[in-house]
Amino acid sequence: MAASCRLKPLSRVAVSGGTHGNEMSGVYLAKHWLRDPMELQRDSFAVTPFLGNPCAIEKCVRYVGRDLNRTFTTEFLSSAEAEDEPYEVVQARKINQTYGPKGSAQAFDFMFDLHNTTANMGSCLIVDSEESLLPMHMCHYIQTHYTRSPCPIYLYKLPGEETYSINSVAKAGLALELGPQPQRVVRADLFAQMRALMACALDFIELFNKGTVFPAFEIEAYKITGLMDYPRYPDGEISAMVHPKLQDKDFLPLNPGDPIFQTFSGEEILYKDDTTIYPAFINEAAYYEKKVAFAKMEKHTFSMPGLQRE
């Protein structure tokens, strides 16, 4: 990479709340901004708030037919309309028409996406990969200026995988993943954190648009390498829970030989791989059905080039 990069200023920015309809910080923040968008305005740009999955929000469920935030791939976005396709496929195409199309010059410059997790992930910042320069600079700015809670960076794209998330329809994006918060609950503390993180991120865009030079930096981030399922009985039912010593330990080192599960009968199951990992999304409610007890993460340090506007 070059020692410094120049990018166009951002003029069209969107923020989705309720991409998952039962993650309430984003649902209520977006609803609040739709009533009163003032705090989303800056001198050099304005932000368009919207409800990602209105039907799921109405029912207070994650999704109605299929997970919207896994539906922004070529397969779904470019498929012919069918009569019995899931609501979220229709909704994904609408969002792609409004804020994309994905990969095109007309796409929005940036999209934020607001999430909660039942895992103890703090104020987690989710980016597709370390190659996304502007989002990585935004993360660095947030980590420097927002100090109320740790803001680990989670790089979600597996090697060779196509991006599938809602903010992938814009030219760049960032998801906020705040936890722990139960599904269907809004906690005032996490609501305030998400609001402050958004304000901080918008301040960064404003500075960038106005010509601030952001120097090169080194930054730590967690990169996904795979997923861990729960132990199961032969009939497919889970036979164990996340071990109490692993519960709530997101982004902390898990070493070979450490306990990861406890069976309902009381036996310990140990981590068998031969390298240290940094689990995340530990015991996330929505991932039981995805057969994921936690995501396996590696910790990396990346050297990022400087950034300023063209």
Place this chain on the structure above:
Amino acid sequence: MAASCRLKPLSRVAVSGGTHGNEMSGVYLAKHWLRDPMELQRDSFAVTPFLGNPCAIEKCVRYVGRDLNRTFTTEFLSSAEAEDEPYEVVQARKINQTYGPKGSAQAFDFMFDLHNTTANMGSCLIVDSEESLLPMHMCHYIQTHYTRSPCPIYLYKLPGEETYSINSVAKAGLALELGPQPQRVVRADLFAQMRALMACALDFIELFNKGTVFPAFEIEAYKITGLMDYPRYPDGEISAMVHPKLQDKDFLPLNPGDPIFQTFSGEEILYKDDTTIYPAFINEAAYYEKKVAFAKMEKHTFSMPGLQRE
């Protein structure tokens, strides 16, 4: 009340897990006991575990058609079968046939019911009222012998109200309400607590059956007096969250003038009544749809007479 009471020994005892299908401590405990019921056996009696709401458990939701745990009233139990009635009404009649009928001599002697809440209620013990002598003795025994977490007693019946909960089909009952735990998540720590509480309660029944004399005692308990709704916009949508100073403060005193809500715009809303209360079920996920931000509780001390078997 007499200074001491004699009651018949208990021979038929049942325990329901998954009366609400997304409260996972009880769901997985009951499923475990159905595979291996050994730890539910005592010399003088055995316990029958069952899944309260199998259809809701399958879908991992609280209920399918209506809240099962509000369906054990004369209205539903004695209504004629109808074609389009909710699944839970059919299920309530089945449970009433198997473990009741409610109010009859054939009914089971005791029923436990296992719940979780997203509220910070510790190991809460729910009894219909202080007039239920055997359950109150069981609570006292648990508070004395189970010391890993506080076990506040919650008396749920409003004056003049009919009992409506699943364990009201048995001659006596106790519900365990453990939190905080998100819906759809099983935490190993709360699973272990619920299991230990059940073991303690069964030990009490065993001692009672074998002739132990339980002396009179005084006991503190919280009695419900009413419910508090969220503030709302004119369109019915909630306009405020539980205040951060009230969040997680279940069973602690709330005084007139203390903050109870914070609007999405940031204003504080104070508690206006003129007496101190002890809120419970603060910010329970399942109660948003019931228009309940918290239950208003009074703290009482009750003098309970002694107890032994006939």
